Amino acid sequence: MQTLLKVENLYKSFGDIEVLHNINFEINKGDIVVIIGPSGSGKSTFLRCLNFLEKPTNGKILLNEKEMKDNLELHKKIGMVFQSFNLFSNLTVLENITLAPIKTKQLSEKEAQNEAMKLLRMIGLEDKKDVYPDNLSGGQKQRVAIIRSLIMNPEIMLFDEPTSALDPEMIEEVLTLMKEVAQKGMTMVIVTHELDFANDIANKVVFMDEGKIVETGTPTEIFKNPKTERLKEFLSKIK
Amino acid sequence: MSIVDSFYQSIIVDQRYQYILEGLKNTLLIAFFALFLGLSLGILIALIRNSYKETKKHKILNILCTFYVTIIRGTPTVLQLMIIYYVIFKQVNISVIFVGVLSFGLNSAAYVSEIIRAGIESIDKGQKEAAHSLGLNYLQLMRYIILPQAIKNVLPALGNEFITLLKETSVAGYIGIIELVKASDIIASNTYDYFFPLIIVAIIYLILTLGLSKLLKLLERKMNLHADVVES
Structure with a gap:
């Protein structure tokens, strides 16, 4: 297995409060990593450090053995999907998807539009291309956000609680799309509270608590045979 | 003196309405160009101050902008006008209308920058993060995503500022520009009758400001x- 992303000695503090403590972590190409943990455990901060939405206080992030900085090269390679969708409200669905690839010169205008329409057809929303985000349901917004990230052809996609802001009946459509993306071989890192989904999709589960990685393993190891007390306690509270 | 006579004396005799037309022309000229100067410079100042806040870049520029806004907002417009004309451009042979445009534009920029800055800060952080994670840089983020939404949100406040600007140009007479108020003053000092010159100019201002607010409502x-489509 080829290591795609490597995190070395990552620390993050907000003022005096240390949120991440000495995180070391490796992701291989094609991995589906799910990060679980109680709220305040630092899992979202960890995810956000991977594409420099939070600037690490200390430590290195290596992509293909190259140390990454907060620049265009990094953002082309790492896509991100947010809890609150974060579609651009002043742009139509199609413009939302094509803006970044055109402005960062990843694709020509024509290529971007063709590619965007292909992706919109894939998620069955081609008839919404000229609609503004306000007119979409939560599930539709999140699916558009996913393909907006996909069009940049990233090597890794990060998902920060992608279904937490959704009404229950819309969660499934988003999870289904994520599974489709995973099946195409995308490397994914997902912070989620959907443990069944995690069990289903992940090949690696990370349990974080108090800013540290407490336990790492396959879904079976983590969910069926938790080793640490803290993970046992966490799982018992959730179930 | 009958009212008809008063009107005749104030407006018709010696083609005195010409003063009012000249005044209207200058008022509009100054207000129009000052508005554009104020809007462009105001957006620039807002961007510098916001980019410092978010990225800590352009520290010196940010200090200059903050200083500028403080000075402009803390001193009377008419004083700024007189300082620019009688102090800064004292030795220079320069069109007085240009000084008017410059002075009112610089003044308006300070207020516009604060309005735009509030607008930029009203947009939720999520869209900025999404743009950042998609590889868009600060200027692209502002140009394509934040400013269009920010300006839309603060349009009523901007409208107020434009109306204030239009009315403030009435002090341009202090440096010898014949704008509407100065025009009425010239007429009245010839006829010793203030009624019609003042009332007519007031009505003209009212028509201008009403027209301007109508225009802004349309905008x-x-x-x-696109937001209305949702509701229908």
Whole structure:
């Protein structure tokens, strides 16, 4: 297995409060990593450090053995999907998807539009291309956000609680799309509270608590045979 | 003196209405160009101050901008006008209308920058993060995503500022520009009758400001068009 992303000695503090403590972590190409943990455990901060939405206080992030900085090269390679969708409200669905690839010169205008329409057809929303985000349901917004990230052809996609802001009946459509993306071989890192989904999709589960990685393993190891007390306690509270 | 006579004396005799037309022309000229200067410079100042806040870049520029806004907002417009004309451009042979445009534009920029800055800060952080994670840089983020939404949100406040600007140009007479108020003053000092010169100029201002707010309402409606579709 080829290591795609490597995190070395990552620390993050907000003022005096240390949120991440000495995180070391490796992701291989094609991995589906799910990060679980109680709220305040630092899992979202960890995810956000991977594409420099939070600037690490200390430590290195290596992509293909190259140390990454907060620049265009990094953002082309790492896509991100947010809890609150974060579609651009002043742009139509199609413009939302094509803006970044055109402005960062990843694709020509024509290529971007063709590619965007292909992706919109894939998620069955081609008839919404000229609609503004306000007119979409939560599930539709999140699916558009996913393909907006996909069009940049990233090597890794990060998902920060992608279904937490959704009404229950819309969660499934988003999870289904994520599974489709995973099946195409995308490397994914997902912070989620959907443990069944995690069990289903992940090949690696990370349990974080108090800013540290407490336990790492396959879904079976983590969910069926938790080793640490803290993970046992966490799982018992959730179930 | 009958009212008809008073009107005749104030407006018709010696083609005195010419003063009012000249005044209207200069008022509009100054207000129009000052508005554009104020808007462009105001957006620039807002961007510098916001980019410092978010990225800590351009520290010196940010200090200059903050200083500028403080000075402009803390001193009377008429004083700024007189300082620019009688102090800064004292030795220079320069069009007085140009000084008017410059002075009112610089003044308006300070207020516009604060309005735009509030607008930029009203946009939720999520869209900025999404743009960042997609590889868009600060200027692209502002140009394509934040400013269009920010300006739409603060359009009513901007409208107020434009109306204030239009009315403030009435002090341009202090440096010898014949704008509307100065025009009425010239007429009245010839006829010793203030009634019609003042009333007519007041009515002209009212028509101008009403027209301007109508225009802004139209713009507001146009910018909100896509939002209206949701409700219907």
